[in-house]
Amino acid sequence: MSQANIPHSHQRVPHFNAAALLRWARRHVILLVLVATCTLATARYEAFLTAENLFNVLRQNSMAGLLALGMLFAILSGGIDLSSGALLAVGGFVAAAVSDHGLAVAVGAALSVTGLLGLANGLIITRGRVQPFIATLAVGMMARGMLLAFTREQSIRVAPEAMDFKWLGRGWLGPVPLPVLIVASAYAGAAAVLGHTRFGRHVYAMGDNDEAARLMGLNVGRVRTIVYVVSGALAGLSGALLAARVGVGQPTAGLGWELGAITAVVLGSTTLAGGQGGAWTTLLGVLLLAIIFNIFNLEGTLNSYWQWVLRGVFLLVVVMLQTNRRTTAPVRAA
Amino acid sequence: MSVATAEKQWQVAWVPVGLHHGTFVLLALLILVNAALTPNFATFATLWNLLLQAAPALLLGVGMTLVLATGGIDLSVGSAMALASVAAVLAIPHGTVAAMLAGLGTTLALGVINGSLIAHWEVSPFLATLATLITGRGLAQVMSRDGEVVPFSDPAFEALGQGRLGPVPVPVALAALTIGAGVFVVRATTWGRYLLAIGGNERAAYAAGVPVGRTGWIAYLVSAVLAGVAGLIETARLGATDPANIGAGAEFAAIAGAVIGGTSLRGGHARISGTAAGVLILVVISASFNMLGISYAWSMVLQAAIILTAAALQGRGSPGEGRA
Numbered sequence: 001m002s003q004a005n006i007p008h009s010h011q012r013v014p015h016f017n018a019a020a021l022l023r024w025a026r027r028h029v030i031l032l033v034l035v036a037t038c039t040l041a042t043a044r045y046e047a048f049l050t051a052e053n054l055f056n057v058l059r060q061n062s063m064a065g066l067l068a069l070g071m072l073f074a075i076l077s078g079g080i081d082l083s084s085g086a087l088l089a090v091g092g093f094v095a096a097a098v099s100d101h102g103l104a105v106a107v108g109a110a111l112s113v114t115g116l117l118g119l120a121n122g123l124i125i126t127r128g129r130v131q132p133f134i135a136t137l138a139v140g141m142m143a144r145g146m147l148l149a150f151t152r153e154q155s156i157r158v159a160p161e162a163m164d165f166k167w168l169g170r171g172w173l174g175p176v177p178l179p180v181l182i183v184a185s186a187y188a189g190a191a192a193v194l195g196h197t198r199f200g201r202h203v204y205a206m207g208d209n210d211e212a213a214r215l216m217g218l219n220v221g222r223v224r225t226i227v228y229v230v231s232g233a234l235a236g237l238s239g240a241l242l243a244a245r246v247g248v249g250q251p252t253a254g255l256g257w258e259l260g261a262i263t264a265v266v267l268g269s270t271t272l273a274g275g276q277g278g279a280w281t282t283l284l285g286v287l288l289l290a291i292i293f294n295i296f297n298l299e300g301t302l303n304s305y306w307q308w309v310l311r312g313v314f315l316l317v318v319v320m321l322q323t324n325r326r327t328t329a330p331v332r333a334a
Numbered sequence: 335m336s337v338a339t340a341e342k343q344w345q346v347a348w349v350p351v352g353l354h355h356g357t358f359v360l361l362a363l364l365i366l367v368n369a370a371l372t373p374n375f376a377t378f379a380t381l382w383n384l385l386l387q388a389a390p391a392l393l394l395g396v397g398m399t400l401v402l403a404t405g406g407i408d409l410s411v412g413s414a415m416a417l418a419s420v421a422a423v424l425a426i427p428h429g430t431v432a433a434m435l436a437g438l439g440t441t442l443a444l445g446v447i448n449g450s451l452i453a454h455w456e457v458s459p460f461l462a463t464l465a466t467l468i469t470g471r472g473l474a475q476v477m478s479r480d481g482e483v484v485p486f487s488d489p490a491f492e493a494l495g496q497g498r499l500g501p502v503p504v505p506v507a508l509a510a511l512t513i514g515a516g517v518f519v520v521r522a523t524t525w526g527r528y529l530l531a532i533g534g535n536e537r538a539a540y541a542a543g544v545p546v547g548r549t550g551w552i553a554y555l556v557s558a559v560l561a562g563v564a565g566l567i568e569t570a571r572l573g574a575t576d577p578a579n580i581g582a583g584a585e586f587a588a589i590a591g592a593v594i595g596g597t598s599l600r601g602g603h604a605r606i607s608g609t610a611a612g613v614l615i616l617v618v619i620s621a622s623f624n625m626l627g628i629s630y631a632w633s634m635v636l637q638a639a640i641i642l643t644a645a646a647l648q649g650r651g652s653p654g655e656g657r658a
Contacts, residue, residue, distance in 0.1 A: 080460075124642065124646070128642070128645075128646040128649060129646070129649030130642065130645040130646050130649050131599050131600070131645070131649075133407075133589075133599055134589075134593055134599065134641065134642075134645045135642070135645070137586060137589075137590070137641070138590075138638040138639075138641040138642045138645070139638070139642075141634050141635070141637065141638035141641075142634070142635050142638040142639065144631075144634065145631045145632065145633075145634030145635040145638065146631070146635055147631075148629070148631035148634075149629050149631035149632050149635070152629070153629075153631070259464065259467070259468070262464065263464070263468065266461060272458050272460055272461055273458070303476055303479075303480060305472050305473075305475035305476045305480070305481060306472065306476055307472070308468055308469065308471060308472025308475070309469050309472035309473055309476065310472075311468050311469075311472070312465045312466065312467075312468035312469025312470075312472060313465075313469060315461070315464065315465040315468065316451075316462075316465040316466075316469070319457050319458075319461045319462070319465065320451070320455055320457060323455060323456055323457045323458070
């Protein structure tokens with residue numbers, strides 16, 4: 001089982017010395033960076049710490065947040081989902097195409113289609129014994145290719161009368177934008193599933209040590225398949241939200257977003273080897289990327305490509321801190 | 335019982351053929367089918383053009399195969415192409431040689447960073463090169479002022495992409511040379527053996543005295559510099575640098591080519607000739623769909639199907655599943 005789930009007794013004892021402080025900082029580096037970034041932004045930009053700006057940031061990033069949550073499941077299980085950007089486009093297109101039948105049908109159709117594509121990922125990985133990297137890369141190519149071919153690369157408008165569907169992306173519940181509530185409940189649900197259900201335990205166990213989980217009698221194949229269905233469905237939901245927000249389903253939506261999702265998950269101190277990490281820290285990773293973007297917007301004059309440099313450097317720093325912590329033997333698996 | 339035995343025999347008899355010759359058989363089939371069906375396909379002009387289109391991906395494929403052999407991965411090669419391109423075009427006022435050196439120097443630096451992160455800091459190759467992918471693409475766009483397309487005029491530089499040696503386009507000659515060198519290195523040098531040893535079992539290789547760090551470090555260096563050459567070729571062909579698009583997604587094409595050619599992501603195998611055939615399969619599909627007037631979207635579907643089939647054939651009989 002993962003280290004995160006078995007607290008070592010010595011960690012409970014407070015040590016007020018430099019080494020302990022450094023250890024604590026390394027474990028919570030994402031939180032520290034986020035707090036530092038927000039403090040800096042608050043000091044520098046009057047517009048930053050306003051409900052309007054913050055809700056706007058959250059609403060704009062709700063799609064990326066859902067995508068990262070799906071990626072978290074794949075990474076925790078020891079795999080990866082490179083198809084999620086393409087599945088986002090499929091979900092958005094399907095939802096927009098049937099939006100005239102109402103909100104439930106639109107979201108249901110998007111989730112079903114992308115869930116099925118996720119099932120294809122899972123079955124190819126478990127039954128076909130193809131590595132997740134290759135399987136999801138190919139399924140993503142196939143999904144994107146078919147979507148582009150069938151639509152002749154044309155976007156589809158959300159039906160003008162589908163007000164309930166557009167409400168999904170643009171509406172408010174009291175003072176809070178609806179997409180933000182959806183993302184918040186998705187993360188709360190994922191945290192509950194990962195922390196308090198048998199399925200969640202199995203995902204961690206499998207990601208930590210596949211062979212040990214199998215020997216304990218765990219149905220590794222089934223758990224892994226479900227993981228990719230969940231990831232696919234979350235990508236579909238993300239696509240539906242995007243389509244509802246912008247009012248069209250675009251076959252080119254979400255190009256390369258899977259890399260952003262991986263970045264957010266890793267910034268949220270989930271290790272790529274699997275078995276360690278969680279939903280709430282992933283949300284911190286999503287927020288950090290969102291706030292970097294927001295700062296570049298508020299600054300206005302900076303060349304916006306610097307934000308990619310900054311993203312890459314943050315990713316590198318976090319990964320280096322994580323790695324140094326665990327280094328014991330010369331092992332370097334991909 | 336007899337079904338199981340038959341399946342076993344099928345695996346024993348056909349899987350090795352599928353793995354070792356399937357790529358070449360498929361490539362030959364594709365070329366034959368196209369020669370029969372696609373108008374103007376079976377001409378020297380088309381074939382040279384195909385190879386010319388494939389040259390950058392072939393260079394990336396050789397580097398990627400060496401990296402995959404160690405059990406690693408290099409996601410930064412597309413960004414390396416863009417960095418080399420921008421650096422070279424910025425240095426063109428100082429002369430052709432300076433431009434090429436600037437391009438290659440930039441990717442050399444990138445390779446050193448990748449290699450050091452992975453071999454010395456022991457960062458996972460996926461994350462280290464993902465970080466340099468993101469940073470590199472960002473830097474390339476920052477360097478060219480807002481990611482603009484910057485044209486240039488330098489006949490000597492453009493010859494790298496547009497020139498010919500006799501009937502052979504220069505990029506094709508470079509790619510062929512690199513593939514030959516790659517095959518030689520893997521088959522006949524100590525370093526090549528070390529690569530496979532590390533990919534096969536890193537701890538065992540370390541215990542046996544293989545210089546694990548240095549060997550892997552050089553693989554990332556070679557991969558980055560070959561990507562730099564590919565970036566220079568693309569730049570010379572375009573007569574401009576296009577930092578947003580040069581090499582975008584090229585890493586996945588190179589990985590796909592290697593996987594089709596029988597080099598697994600699990601490490602321990604390096605089939606350079608297979609990678610070359612795999613890359614050519616992908617290029618022949620997209621080029622022939624283009625010539626037949628079929629949307630490139632359908633060529634993505636067929637390419638993905640071939641990648642999956644190749645990977646599923648490799649997966650038969652090997653244990654670990656589900657790992658990235």
